[in-house]
Amino acid sequence: MLSTIWEKLNVFPDVSIPLGTPVEKFVNFLEVNFEIVFDIIFNITSTTIVAFDDFLNWLPWTVFILIIVLIGTFFQSFKSGLLYGFFMFLVGSFGLWEEMMITIAVILTAVIISIFIGIPIGIMMAMNKAFSVIMRPILDAMQTMPSFVYLIPVIFFFPLGNVPAVFATIIYAVPPVIRLTELGIRNVDREVTESAESFGSSRVQMLTKVQLPQAVPTIMAGVNQTTMMALAMAVIASMVGAGGLGEQVLIAINRIDIALGFEAGISIVFLAIIIDRVTAGIGNRFQRSEEG
């Protein structure tokens, strides 16, 4: 008696709620009706990546390393500069130079687009409380969602390759620059904005002459975080066809090639160290010249 009830409780009813269907329809709708838009986005993005990649490959490796040394010296110290140069040399010696350039090109593109999208959104959030309230949970979700998830929507809209990788990277990496732009603007000292207001500043003047310049150090911290997160996406993004170091890691995993895996992996770490230190250094520099 009891056991038959138990069995019945265990039978799943024969209903299906096709939640996936409307989503699929929506995606199809976008694909069909906004094809041109996606084509344009694809072309711009892809051109940018190729341009960066071509430029980086056109640079002789010696010049590239010299630039890295100089950048390191400028933002940190000569010693760090030398170390960074040596890191780059090591990557070359692994035979991963071209792969590294692709990775840099993809990340640069993703970061630049993130900044163009993120800063205006951050500004709007700082100016408009309602918008901020709506955006916050979305940003939270974007940051807590496993990054693989972002691969799914982008492959609907773009053919496999570097472009969907860039957009997956942007979705994953853009929240910090948005958040810190908002934070930077909101945290401008109240007396400072009030003094600007008391002189009769317009809203635009207030933003461009006071709030944004005051927020630059914070925004730079956001750019730093965004860049680091973009780099962290390198391996995952190669699942939708991004080339570069991430792809090498993926290949190594498939082939259980420990040597290649290590070399490609450590190359990403080298890049991460350099990018982190340099962007943090730029931020500090702003802080100094901004505040005296």
Add this chain to the structure above:
Amino acid sequence: MDAKLSLQNVSKIFGSRPKKAVPYIKEGLSKEEILEKTGNTVGVYDASVDINEGELFVIMGLSGSGKSTLIRCLNMLNNPTYGSIYVDGEDIVQYKKDQLKDFRQNKIAMVFQHFGLFSHRTVLGNVEYGLEIRGVSQEERQDIALKNLEVVGLKGWEDKYPDELSGGMQQRVGLARALANDPDILLMDEPFSALDPLIRREMQLELLDIQERLQKTIIFITHDVNEAFKIGDRVAVMKDGRIVQTGSPEEILEEPADDYISEFIKDIDRSKILQAENIMTRPNALVSLKDGLNVAIKEMETNGISSVFVVDRKRSLQGIVTIDDAIKGRQNGQSLEDILIRDVEQVQLVDYVQDIIPKAAETKYPLAVVDEENRLEGIILRVHVLTSLS
């Protein structure tokens, strides 16, 4: 003359439904009770006052009494809940956005307690700000900014950043920035409170100096009675959002409106507030140089005094003669000029009692109080000095 600035029944109540608070205010409930009952904070209630052109008007009160709330209504950083604020006869509360921008750009400027400087701009860039947003050309605004930096004594510092300057210098930048706009009205919300006492005194004197030259209408806030009475032409005392007394420092000292104010001014150093003109008396007798000795002696005898001041035809102070010298002089056939003591202690009308005390202690004669043209305006006896301080 019409007032430069006229506040009429200005109230500022913070919170979503200020109307609810009004009946409770009228009942005389405290701020805390009203906050609890209605969720509204009374910042300022029913403030009315006229401020004249060229006046240095001080608003004084304890922390939380609503001083900042009130002064911020004057440039609409706070929008008053009720009431009108007339500036040159126009109600600024009714201003549209563009009118308000215009008003802020041209007529009024503010100096902040913590300076409110733009840390990303140089000193020059800070002072230029108001002109820049008005669209004044680069050269012209640099010119004006440099001039104003000179006015506040910061020549040569224009390329520094604010955080390279001391507090006192930062506030000078704040002042120069406000002056650069050449506003009619200058709002100063506790501008010197963040500075240490020595610098504060220096800045007070400089402000008076600048005021003398530029003749702005200044509304100055402080919680320090001594500061208020030292620099204010008139002072308004605030308590719990209301103005409880308005008057000149002397008026308030003489006749405090209530116990609160008495308490406030209790430990004020009167010698730093009262000036020669407040404690002097008109001389009973005066002798002119051409009057001669006999007249002088007669004047002293009829008034029962032992010395008398001598002036010329324009009442400009010449010296003093004593009764003893005069009688001796008459016997020796000397003239008034022969026995005149020319080296007399004199003080200016605006000298503070604290500076008069040492002079009064030294001299045997009364102190002569003169105006800028050296005309004798009054005399101060040692006893005047002493009674003025109690």
